[in-house]
Amino acid sequence: MIPLRKTFKKALAATAIAAAMVTATMPSMVQAAERGHILAHVMPTDHIFNSVSEEFMRKLDELSGGKVKIEYHPGGDLGDWSTITEQVMQGAIPMTMAWSNSELDPRLDIANLGYVASDWPSARTVYGPGSKMDALFKEVYGGLYVELLGTLPTDFTGYVVRKGVDIPTKIPEDAKGFKIRVPNYPMAIDRYSALGFSVVPMAFSEVHTALQTGAIDGRAFSPPYEVLLFRDVLQAYVYTRESFEPTFWIASKQWLAGLSGQERKWVRQAADHATNWAWDNAEAFSDGWLDKIRAAGIQVLEQDPAQAAAYKKTVMDVEWPIMEKLLGKPVMDDLKKTAGL
16 A cells, blocks of 8 residues: 555545535535636636636637636635645535645656656657556545546647756766755755755745845746746746646535536536647747747757656666555556657
8 A cells, every 4th residue: 555645645535525515515616607708827818727727718609609607716826735635625615726836645756757758749659548557547646535537638748947057967067066955855956966955845935036136047847838927037947848737627526516517517528638649739839838948048958868767867877766655566567668768
């Protein structure tokens, strides 16, 4: 059995209590959705989440003849992404799009695993609709009182470099003394420590100020669409493509249970349509962001083949054994086969 973290146990217990309370009132909550059923996320309207949401709403309106309406909240006006996720788990908000949170279930760390995909076609093979990873994520989220409507693509990641410091491209030689922000979870810390960086775990909300003051020299796990958030202090984006960032479109099971069978069918059909649309169009979104980064005067750098191979070996040597202990060798062997590794 996989050992669960204390925070996950507490979150699951709290959600179970909340879910029991919500179940009794859910039909009236569904009927009371005068302006529509809420879909909320934290990203702005130039993010792919917004385009996917619009495609979902368009298709749902088409399928239902306007009978099932959505009250749409982009931009985080209902809270940060982790708070909205908890509210969906509790049945207070019907749907959201969010990132993996291994505090809810440690198996979700596999969403951050390095070098599972090398390009967009392989990313779709590994994470897209009908994939084994998609099935694993459905299983994990199913135990959190939500249904996974779709695993969505966002982009590959790299790291940003502030102005006034040397740009580390030859790793680990150039990484020594370079202070890089990572999210505060063990696998991220292990990866960048092994690569030779001075690792600084830090909340995302603190990154901009830390870059401005020099408390950090760069930020890891950065997809292209987040680079321009720090454009005033950046000189370069090193696009390593070391991780692919899948995100998760989840719906409250209590909310779904309160819909009619036909309404649930429409919601799932529209979600399937929008998820496939996302995979068809995500690469174009990525290219657009890279063009915007260059237009802002920020260098976009890529590793040469030798540098990339050494970097990849270091990351895989650190992370893949960790996930094998968590998920088992058969799962990881199957993932390697799917990823062509």
